Amino acid sequence: MARQRDTAGLVDAEKRFYKFRLGQISDLSIALSQVSGGGTMRLYNDTNRNGQFDFNDGPAVASGSGSLSSNRPISAVLPSTETYFLEVTRDFTFSTMQYDITFNTTQYPGNLPTDPGSEPTTAFNLGNLSRGGRLDARDYVGTVDNNDLYRFTLTEAATVTFAKADIAGSINTEVTIYQDQNNNNILELSESLGSVFGPQASTSLQAGTYYVLAGQFNLNNTAYSLSISA
Ligand SMILES: [Ca+2]
Ligand SMILES: [Ca+2]
Ligand SMILES: [Ca+2]
Ligand SMILES: [Ca+2]
Structure with missing residues (x-):
């Protein structure tokens, strides 16, 4: 777990921004403490990837708040692909x-x-799979990255x-298996x-190219693992 703390807070300004x-x-939590006055936190990702916070970045990924009487931290699993x-x-x-603000992260590294x-x-091409083999993927799906599609080639008929x-x-996390039967991509x-x-789940498959879609259709945030073995 990593921890970072900013005790500077904001005094007179209406808003303060942190970029990271x-x-x-990571499972990220951001908490306000030692609050005088009160305010809200909104976490955004740089959806238009221009390095700046602007009106095209949104909606907020997560929100929280802090005041003298109550604190509601931000808590979400999020990927490393974003600013x-x-x-x-x-x-x-x-x-x-x-206020004091504390950023805590617990890391769940992917392997892609x-x-x-x-x-x-x-x-993402996971490569070839034959009997006795195994393919592994670990990554994130959720509000800032809705799905991950994998491809693999089964080199011989097998129970997969x-x-x-x-x-x-x-x-x-929802996982669905496809085959592009009409080859139209x-x-x-x-x-x-x-x-x-x-x-x-196991199924008998012929040799060929297959696709596996991992998604979070209700827009939760998940670090997941997927393994395909034959
Ligand atoms: Ca932006
Ligand atoms: Ca992903
Ligand atoms: Ca993706
Ligand atoms: Ca097709």
Whole structure:
């Protein structure tokens, strides 16, 4: 766990901004303490990737608040692919606000060099799978990255087991297996071979290229693991 603390707070200004990145997929918590006055925290990611906080960055990924009587920290699992902006806004009922702010992170490192896209052309290629083999992926899906699509090639007919686990954050990562049967680089609903509802599912597959989509359709934030074995 890493911890960083800013005791400067804000005194007269209405807002104060913090800009940061995460070294790994992390369970991030941001808490205000020692608050005089009161205010809210809103966490944004740089959705238009221009390095600046602007009106195109939003909606907020998470929010929290702090006052003399109550503190509601921000808590969310988030990926390392983003630049984040935290906005601390003084409540208008107070003329000044002072606070300590603490950033805590618990890291859940992924094992991929790049984030998987959401289409066959941008899917992350896990490579070949043959009997006795196993492919592993660990990454994030959630509010700032809705899904991850993987591709693998089964080199021979085999019973393939798909296993998933939610490592941190909200549960319910959805995993669906596809085959691009008409070779148009689009995964149609009719090309779904089924979804993994429990922790794992097995199915008999012919040799060929397959796609596995991991998603968080209710926009929770999850660090997950996926393994495909034959
Ligand atoms: Ca921006
Ligand atoms: Ca991801
Ligand atoms: Ca993705
Ligand atoms: Ca297709």
